[in-house]
Amino acid sequence: xxxxxSDTVTRPSIEMKAAMMEAELGDDVFEDDPTVKAFELLTAxxxxxxxxxxxxxxxxxxxxxxxxxxxxxxxxxxxxxxxxYNYEGGGIARNAGASVRLIEGSSGLINIDSVKNNINPDDxxxxxxxxxxxxNTSNRGGGVCYKLQEIQKIKQxxxxxxxxxxLDGARLFNALVKTGDxxxxxxxxxxxxxxxxSKGLGTPLGSVLVGTKEFIHKARRVRKVMGGGMRQVGxxxxxxxxxxxxxxxxxxDDHDNAQSxxxxxxxxxxxxxxxxxxTNIVIVNLLPQYNNKDFVxxxxxxxxxxxxxxxxxxxxxxxxxxxxKDVDQVIESVKF
Numbered sequence: 001x002x003x004x005x006s007d008t009v010t011r012p013s014i015e016m017k018a019a020m021m022e023a024e025l026g027d028d029v030f031e032d033d034p035t036v037k038a039f040e041l042l043t044a045x046x047x048x049x050x051x052x053x054x055x056x057x058x059x060x061x062x063x064x065x066x067x068x069x070x071x072x073x074x075x076x077x078x079x080x081x082x083x084x085y086n087y088e089g090g091g092i093a094r095n096a097g098a099s100v101r102l103i104e105g106s107s108g109l110i111n112i113d114s115v116k117n118n119i120n121p122d123d124x125x126x127x128x129x130x131x132x133x134x135x136n137t138s139n140r141g142g143g144v145c146y147k148l149q150e151i152q153k154i155k156q157x158x159x160x161x162x163x164x165x166x167l168d169g170a171r172l173f174n175a176l177v178k179t180g181d182x183x184x185x186x187x188x189x190x191x192x193x194x195x196x197x198s199k200g201l202g203t204p205l206g207s208v209l210v211g212t213k214e215f216i217h218k219a220r221r222v223r224k225v226m227g228g229g230m231r232q233v234g235x236x237x238x239x240x241x242x243x244x245x246x247x248x249x250x251x252x253d254d255h256d257n258a259q260s261x262x263x264x265x266x267x268x269x270x271x272x273x274x275x276x277x278x279t280n281i282v283i284v285n286l287l288p289q290y291n292n293k294d295f296v297x298x299x300x301x302x303x304x305x306x307x308x309x310x311x312x313x314x315x316x317x318x319x320x321x322x323x324x325k326d327v328d329q330v331i332e333s334v335k336f
Contacts, residue, residue, distance in 0.1 A: 002303045002326045005198040007171075007254070007280060015204065016242045017258075022075055023067030023238035028054070028230050035234030039241050043195060043208040046244065047187030051216035053210045054237060055228055056075050060169045061194040061209040063091045064222045068215060069192070075127035077118050081108035081140035083168055085131055095226075099127040107142030107275070110134070111208035112153040119161060132158050134190075135168040136175045143258075143281030145175040145284070147184060155189040164191035164286075174279040177251045191215065200251050200280060201243035202320050206236050240274060247320065254280040257318040257327050264331040270295070272312075282316040302333040 003009045012020065026033035040052035046053040055061040076092060078085055080102040084092060101118050103110045120126040134152065137143045158165050167177075167190040176183055187193065192211040197203040202295050209219055223229060229234050232304060256280070262277045271292050286292055292308040299306055309315035318327075 001303055002322070002330060004316045004318065004322070004330070005305050005307045008064070008315050009096045010199070010202040010319050010321050011098070012202060012204055012239055013320075015246070016239050019238045019242040020235045023234045025232040025234040028233050031111065031222075033232065033237070036237040039237035040208060042241060042244060044210045046183045047193055047195075047209055047210055049187055049193070049210040050213045052210040053216050053219050053223060054233065054240075055207050055209060055223060056205060056229070056230065057198075058168070058194055058207040059088045059091070060197040060223070060226060060228050061082060061164075061196075061207040062168055063088060063095050064100065064219045064226065065192045065194060065211075066092060066096045066133075066229075067222045069131045069164055069166060070096040070098040070220045071130075074130035075099040075101050075120065076131040076133055077101045077110075077129060078104055079105045079108050079110050079138070081105065081138060082133065083139055083170065084135075086140065087133045088188065089118055098130075099200060101129070103125075107144045107152075108135065108138030109144060109146055110154075111150055112157060115220055116157060117155050119163070129163060131162075131164055131166060133166040133168065137171045137178075137279050137281070139170070139281065142275035142277065142283040143171065143174065143279035144276075145278055146179045146180065148189075151186070151189045159231075166190060167193045170196040171195050171199060171279065173248050173272070174251050174255070177249065177281050178195040190234050196234045197206050197240045197243055200254060200319055201240075201242050203239040204236060206240060208240070241332040253279070254312065254318040254322070257322055257324075258282050258316070260327055261316060263317070265334055268334055269336070282318075283333060284314050284316070286312050286314065288312070291298065299333065304333055305329055 023035045028036045044052035075299045077124045103114045164237045220222045258280045272285040
């Protein structure tokens, strides 16, 4: 099977597994796993932050950030298409007890004007605007990237009204490879960033939340409450270190493969339109006569796994386990 359901299906390479087996271990809840500490520090320093905290998943690291930034009755401003709103089990309400101000953006991206227009007045009838959260790249937007200049404008405004910013960077490395922006420059614009390593970077699991030492100290307590404390987890952290050093620049290969698939699909008889591809996600709008679930099954019969992605849509995601041969097979299989 050629698995294009998500970049989360990647498997560790032989070299990554070798690094995992050689990892020096300790008990991370006691903060004495040297490999975890090295991974957290390396990730934090990559983005110019003081500290990091290793978590089992990106959902957990996002939720931890929200719980540190917000208290019940506060409000987070984010895109209607955001992962923290759509795909984290109602965690904003369940975990942080917070309200959400949803902004209709462009392909999941929000801009400075929409942020300014959605800050609540200082009025007892309204929730208190306490956080702006962005997602880069935007999953539901088809993997599109923010322009750094727009992020900088949002951060400058948020500073002026003393509202912190959080970034769901589940695929941030894809964005950096696509735009050429530096991690340090990106990091300057957020008080906290959640970075996933189990997608395009190919580790078995895990995300790192980065921020100030004070912020991460608070997040560590939240992680414990959420059951996220892990013991001899340096084996997984070693995979993250390997990924940072070896699997970032190669993300361009995934982007190129997505472009190739999108170009081939565009003229197929069953396609209404293809969302413009920037990184490794291809979202296809089917013609009305096609049921997306039936279409997913049809491709499965041809040895290709994809997922339905809302009414009349399918999603294809390229990743490091997809070869040029796989891409050629996909292109041939969709010609009907």
